Amino acid sequence: MPSRVEALDTKTNHQQQVEECVSFLRNTLPFSPEIVIQLGTGLGHFGNKIEASFSIPYIDIPHFPQSTVDGHKGNLILGLMGEKKVAILQGRFHFYEGYSTKEVAFPIRVLSLLGAKTLILTNAAGGLNPLFQPGSIMVLRDHLNFLGENPLRGPNIDSWGPRFPDFSTPYHPKLIKIALDSASRCHIKNVISGVYACIPGPSLETPAETRWLRECGADAVGMSSIPESIVATHAGMDVLGLSVVSNVNDPDNFMPILLDDIIATAEAMAIKLEQLLVDIVKQIPAV
């Protein structure tokens, strides 16, 4: 049996898998990306927006999880937006699919180790702030992690980031400003910053849970993005989050939350969100 110290020295499975994946991608990708964009519900076609693209299916990347959800494609695309080197994650993994939060954030850990400095997360969310309407876009200012799990739990790998990372600004103020300025430049209305609450799902919220989430300070609720955001901050990346508010949930006049409605609103907003993303990427200072 290994001694305690030996056991601590032994690489975890996770670390081993991350390192194998990093060396595979280092030898396979045409370049290291600066910016990573993770596409959420309804944005699956954004991959077409980049030039000189190189695409690899998740299934061909060692240790990458596989999406089990319809509408999440499963390709890593690399290319240029202007002169910026961008990686697009076309499809994500969710805690409710049965993945741990470490597995959910696996692609972000790998891309951070390949040198990416900025992460842009997109998702569809339920609005809780009564000022929101279906089709509003919320720029994440902060988050509440109700997953009951943290992807940084377990041995800390000091070369990846600190044991107790600071989260006083989980979403970079400079990126929030860029996103809000881009929205006004692109004449996209109803773009407001707010707090995103991440619940495990897959059951949607009850009226009582909705009231409680609002009382906790959440402006919108969803089932994704926060494991990725936590790992990116730990890795020293700057993070921006954009939620398309697909439905607004009023605990006093609660309506069924239907997946078809969520997808329809997210798809209807795709063109605007794509326009916003293109403008945001242009404004991000080159590294």
Ligand code: HPA
């Ligand atoms: N709740 C949770 N996740 C969601 C919602 C919602 O109302 N809308 C879109 N994703």
